[in-house]
Amino acid sequence: MYQNIVNFIQELYGTKEFIPLHEPQFFGNEKKYVNEAIDSTFVSSIGKYVIEFEEKIATFVGSKYAIATSNGTSALHIGLKLVGVDEDSEVITQPLTFIATANVISYCHAQPIFIDVDRDTLGLSPEKLKIFLEEHTFINENQECINKTSGKVIKACVPMHTFGHPCRIDEIVKICDAYNISVVEDAAESLGSYYKGKHTGRFGKVGVFSFNGNKLITTGGGGMIVTDDEVLAKRAKHITTTAKVPHPYEYIHDEIGYNYRLTNLAAALGVAQMENINVFIDKQRELAQEYSIFFKDTDIAFIEEPHEAKSNYWLNAVILKDRETRDTFLKYTNDSGLMTRSIWRLMNKLEMFQHAQCGDLSNAEWLEDRVVNISSSVIL
Numbered sequence: 001m002y003q004n005i006v007n008f009i010q011e012l013y014g015t016k017e018f019i020p021l022h023e024p025q026f027f028g029n030e031k032k033y034v035n036e037a038i039d040s041t042f043v044s045s046i047g048k049y050v051i052e053f054e055e056k057i058a059t060f061v062g063s064k065y066a067i068a069t070s071n072g073t074s075a076l077h078i079g080l081k082l083v084g085v086d087e088d089s090e091v092i093t094q095p096l097t098f099i100a101t102a103n104v105i106s107y108c109h110a111q112p113i114f115i116d117v118d119r120d121t122l123g124l125s126p127e128k129l130k131i132f133l134e135e136h137t138f139i140n141e142n143q144e145c146i147n148k149t150s151g152k153v154i155k156a157c158v159p160m161h162t163f164g165h166p167c168r169i170d171e172i173v174k175i176c177d178a179y180n181i182s183v184v185e186d187a188a189e190s191l192g193s194y195y196k197g198k199h200t201g202r203f204g205k206v207g208v209f210s211f212n213g214n215k216l217i218t219t220g221g222g223g224m225i226v227t228d229d230e231v232l233a234k235r236a237k238h239i240t241t242t243a244k245v246p247h248p249y250e251y252i253h254d255e256i257g258y259n260y261r262l263t264n265l266a267a268a269l270g271v272a273q274m275e276n277i278n279v280f281i282d283k284q285r286e287l288a289q290e291y292s293i294f295f296k297d298t299d300i301a302f303i304e305e306p307h308e309a310k311s312n313y314w315l316n317a318v319i320l321k322d323r324e325t326r327d328t329f330l331k332y333t334n335d336s337g338l339m340t341r342s343i344w345r346l347m348n349k350l351e352m353f354q355h356a357q358c359g360d361l362s363n364a365e366w367l368e369d370r371v372v373n374i375s376s377s378v379i380l
């Protein structure tokens, strides 16, 4: 059976050589724009491509503002700071995510709380979130959501759109609003994914994207903060650019800022990639359709886009019967030159986060044992 899968994927990609999980594709103006950036000498964080890239992302996702950053992790870190996460705060997120989602909570010296995901979306479960908040929190006289166990304020919630599949973000935002918890959407993986017709990253106060080399489109390394809030947008620009007070020649900084700027060189790549964003999305969705048809005749379930969602299918994934079957599958495919990988080890099982408060994590644990990513490079 597994050999049939290997054959099928080798045929899709037209090769019997090693097939990586997700390779970037450059078939547009990438070299032209990068060369232009070099010729202009504006290779660092000031230049026309940074502005153009921000405008292109804002227009594409439909946000009022977009602020480019050095990577998705820095965008997420600033996203949390924008909504006031500090050393006295706690932040709810899902245990099934890439490490950056949890790391940035620690960068703010805040504590994470891990709440389960749904099996169909792989993202934060609104039902489990509601249960946790009802059982473990109360609203104090300052209208803050207080964790009964720790006595700390739960300031933010970071849902993540896993592999580009939107979670039930509208319900999550509604619940968080009722508890005065700010939503920072980790949309690092979901550029081009929509929930109920609205682009992911636009439901929370702040949304964040990544343009790492393995993402749908890339700047080599890069990120973006999107928001409709002018005050937050201005603050994001300020603290990602060392908090320098504008002045023609004096160097004055009014708080501890960060050098989280995207370079013009990287943005040049991003502008060229964005010119073909719809090609990337269409091709990814065509590939997912091929997988969907193929896996229907097998005992392996292909993960489809959730109900009422349009997914970018950034990383295709399947569900194996159990952990043992998963491990056999991983070994067979990798030995055959097909790069496949298991989903992340749950955050609460990592040494750094093992003491974090958790809700019931039965879905995340079930998925951790079974989900495998399969070849997902765009086929042109």
Ligand SMILES: Cc1ncc(COP(=O)(O)O)c(C=O)c1O
Pocket: 071, 072, 073, 074, 076, 097, 098, 100, 101, 160, 186, 188, 189, 210, 211, 212, 221, 222, 223
């Ligand atoms: C869910 C998630 N969050 C955050 C990040 C961080 O982005 P970056 O690698 O650009 O720092 C990534 C990916 O890399 C991610 O997949």
